[in-house]
Amino acid sequence: MRIPKINIPKKYLKIGAWVLGVFFIVCIALGAVAYSKREALLKKMVAKAISKADKDYGLAVKIGSAGFTGLSTVKMTAISVVPKDRDTLSNISELSVGVKLWPLIFGNVKLGELKINDGFVNVVLKDTITNIDFILKRKKKDSTATKSKVNLADIASNILNEVLYKIPDDMDIKNMVFKLNDNDTAKLSFATVASIDGGDLKSTINVNNGESIWHFDGEVDPGSKELSVMAYADGKKLELPYLNNKLHAKLSFDTLQTELKNAKYSGDDYKISGSWSVKNMLINQPRIAGNDIIIQSAKLDADVLVGPNYIALDSSSTAYLKNASIHPYIKYTLGKNKIYELKLNAEEQDAQSIFQAFPQGLFESLDGLKVQGKIKYNLNFYLDTAIPDSVKFSSTLTPVDFKILQWGKTNLQKINSPFVYTPYEYGKPMRDITIGPSNPNFTPLSSISKNFINAVLTAEDPSFFTHNGFVEESIRKSIAVNFKEKKFKRGGSTISMQLVKNVYLSRQKTLARKAEEILIVWLIEHNHLVSKQRMLEVYFNIMELGQNIYGIGEASRYYFGKQPADLTIGDGLFLASIVPKPKASMYKFMADGGLKPYMFNYFRFMGNIMARRGLTPSDTSGYGFYNVRLREGLRRYLAPDTAVIDTNAFDDDEDGMGNAPVEMQDKNKNLFDRIFGGGKKDTATRINVKPTDTVKSKKQLRQERREQRRKESELKNGL
Structure with a gap:
């Protein structure tokens, strides 16, 4: 196809050239003026920020000096942040921050450079107060403001962009220590050295003065919304005893890797694609299992969809345990009525691979079980909180030429x-x-x-x-x-x-x-x-x-x-x-x-x-x-006919999923007794005999019950 030739009169070309020339001259002039006034503008902005921090958050911020060291790089020294009536939150000897000019023209603050030398951030917990309480403070809402509908997709996009824009193209952090003091009973320190050079991230963290050395290595390209980071420790598993004690659990792993592949709008949804993987993760929590559970290899390739009013893990996602795989679909919808959806689809695959994929220690009685054939699995769950009685649930594990060859334990x-x-x-x-x-x-x-x-x-x-x-x-x-x-x-x-x-x-x-x-x-x-x-x-x-x-x-x-x-x-x-x-x-x-x-x-x-x-x-x-x-x-x-017995004290919690509450007086928790049993709910947690005759004291009644149980026990032993 031949493109027709467009003839533009010379006078219009001259006018265009003059307009562009004037525009550039104006920009240069404004830039020159701004450059000459930038130090004064910086001081004014710093003073305004310090005043705002004090007024809105009760923070005493001090900066020894602040000035430009390049076209768009600001260097500050002797920075301290102290919340009112709290311990010092932060102290940094030297901080240099550079922003990119082109995104700044469009109102986006994108860090180009970050350097920190000799500093600390110190979080102190004392009873119910901390020195980061100011984070929870909120401005008083304007009562005249109208409520607008929240779009979760836009929120997700904005948050992710804010996080990525704060990752600098070049970074050099030396001797930066992050501390935590929990009521003087537990203390943590993370001495951090980190750098980003040409997208290559390298970070070393000294935990508690040599207790452990952590590494975070990878590649970052925030402009393209891509990053890949791996965490591991020198010569041992990566774990944090302090966190384990708080959770009453034990959690550790050899390596942990996360990858952000892409993030963009797909229609009205904001789609985030990435993956997370772990090697030799150890879990020990009494409510999960009574022993160590080891997940040797696990990975999730995920497509997360954030819609206007929902968050979903898309069915295109795949979870791997060793050589076994399954496609999960999870969706949580907000609104007047919350809706929960869960679907699992494991395509037909080798049965022995699935049994070998189970984490070590999870199914002890089946350890060593050998099978042949194939199996597939499907689960479908849907709950609309407005109509819970219409909940949908189906679960099907289908064997194909399945046979047990050898028992486990x-x-x-x-x-x-x-x-x-x-x-x-x-x-x-x-x-x-x-x-x-x-x-x-x-x-x-x-x-x-x-x-x-x-x-x-x-x-x-x-x-x-x-x-x-x-x-x-x-x-x-x-x-x-x-x-x-x-x-x-x-x-x-x-x-x-x-x-x-x-x-x-x-x-x-x-x-x-x-x-x-x-x-x-x-x-x-x-x-x-x-x-x-x-x-x-x-x-x-x-x-x-x-x-x-x-x-x-x-x-x-x-x-x-x-x-x-x-x-x-x-x-x-x-x-x-x-x-x-x-x-x-x-x-x-x-x-x-x-x-x-x-x-x-x-x-x-x-x-x-x-x-x-x-x-x-x-x-x-x-x-x-x-x-x-x-x-x-x-x-x-037998107890006297006048006694009212609270049989709640006899619950056995057989299902192991928390105490099974019973709302009945001297009746069972099955369907029929719940329908026909009478009596008001008694919240006592012990056997509570209340005689209609108040002559006997509570102490006498307790003695009678103990004697009754003793005789009953003797009779049973005799039988």
């Missing part, structure tokens, strides 16, 4: 044969119980009354024989209930999960144990390692059904003096009612051995469900409620 089929079970109370082992024919209390499934089996399955896990270890609908409802209550009130454990938790795992209540529990349940159920009948048989023989009462054999004899095969529908419903809170079982009885009236609604509700399912005949009289009688030998240990 634990044989997952061990319960197919007789074994020894050790129950724990408050972290301490109680006694060894043989789950097999050599134990006279062991009861085969065929010798257990259907009344008991059906009652427990109806209350605890109605779909036990049809599910594969998990019930997504139950988990979904638990999420909704717990969110609405703002506390962990309802769990979603199946009988399979309860069995695995008690038989295969330690009693440590940690997130790692919960994750291990889920994985073992999947391995057992999807590979049919243990039959459903055997799982149920073992569960009925190890379940806690009272204070130091384990298994249906012990329980049926203890409460009713019966064999498990002879339990009535009423006996079965009672025993099912105490499963969530077995230590409170004796407080469901009146002094004559009958059940307390509030239990009637539970019996009728549960019985009706069982009748509709064909598990028991309809009974308008209460499904055996009036026929349940505590064994006569135990009745003398």
Whole structure:
């Protein structure tokens, strides 16, 4: 294509030349004037800044001298910053700052040069005050100002630009010390030497006078929004004991690397692309695991999207653990109603690579497990806080030609044969119980009354024989209930999960144990390692059904003096009612051995469900409620009928996710008792017996309770 020739008259060319010439002459003249006045302008600006710091933040700022050493470089000496009535925050012998002129013309302050010699920044914590309190001060808002809608994308762009613009093209920091004094009980110091030369960053930090030497090396190009920095320590892991003590945890790693690849607008969203990786990271925190967890190699290639009202980790991101990978999608939407979204997608990949990718120490019972085949995983979670009952949850781990070749530390089929079970109370082992024919209390499934089996399955896990270890609908409802209550009130454990938790795992209540529990349940159920009948048989023989009462054999004899095969529908419903809170079982009885009236609604509700399912005949009289009688030998240990018992004291916190709050008086925390139980919430944390007869003192009542427990214990030991 031929571009047509444009003819411009000479007079217009002359006019243009004259305009440009005049413009340059004016700029030179203004520049000359500004250059000649720049020292005076600098002093004026310094004085204004010092005055503003004192007025707005209560900072006493002193500068020994300030002047230009180049066209746009300012050098200051003897700088000190002291907050009012606080310890000195900073003192710097020499500071040189240079800015770039071209960005400055457009109102952007971009550092071109930074030099610091001999200085310190000292943060002091004393009780509830610090010498950086002024940072938290805010100016009084103008009441006449109108609120404008916040755009998170613009905020993210502005913040990132501000940070990058403050990274100089050339930097030389010598003998700069950053200190922290925490109430004189812990002190930290970071003696820093750092430089940036042609984009190459090199920094050495001496921690606590030789305790450790840290290095931060990399390349920075803030103008292109690119940087890559690696952190490591000389001859040891990079860790900070002070921070570990504050977090009651231990955290260290060999190397940590972060990379910013790009940041720009993509439509209305601000997209930040980067990566973070770590080598041999060690974590030890009691709520995560009771031992050291080592992540040998982990990396996240991330695309972070910041929209007008949301922040998201885009599904194009990939997380790596050794040779295993997964695509996460996380989104948090602000507004009238907050919305949480989480999706995980692990494409079909080698199963052994996935098991080997698990951090060391995370799943101890599976260490050494060898498998073949492939697996893939998908999770979908969506919660709109305005309508929590509509929460979406699905989780699918799909095996492809999957097979177990070798057990790890634990044989997952061990319960197919007789074994020894050790129950724990408050972290301490109680006694060894043989789950097999050599134990006279062991009861085969065929010798257990259907009344008991059906009652427990109806209350605890109605779909036990049809599910594969998990019930997504139950988990979904638990999420909704717990969110609405703002506390962990309802769990979603199946009988399979309860069995695995008690038989295969330690009693440590940690997130790692919960994750291990889920994985073992999947391995057992999807590979049919243990039959459903055997799982149920073992569960009925190890379940806690009272204070130091384990298994249906012990329980049926203890409460009713019966064999498990002879339990009535009423006996079965009672025993099912105490499963969530077995230590409170004796407080469901009146002094004559009958059940307390509030239990009637539970019996009728549960019985009706069982009748509709064909598990028991309809009974308008209460499904055996009036026929349940505590064994006569135990009745003398019952509390008086006038006593009101706070059974909250018997919570066992079985799920290990924090105390499970119970909002009921002498009732269980399952669905049916929450519906029909009465009574006002009692926030006491101890057993609180309040007699209607006020003649007895509190001390006498405590003595009576201790004596009652002593006699009950003697009776059990005798049995």
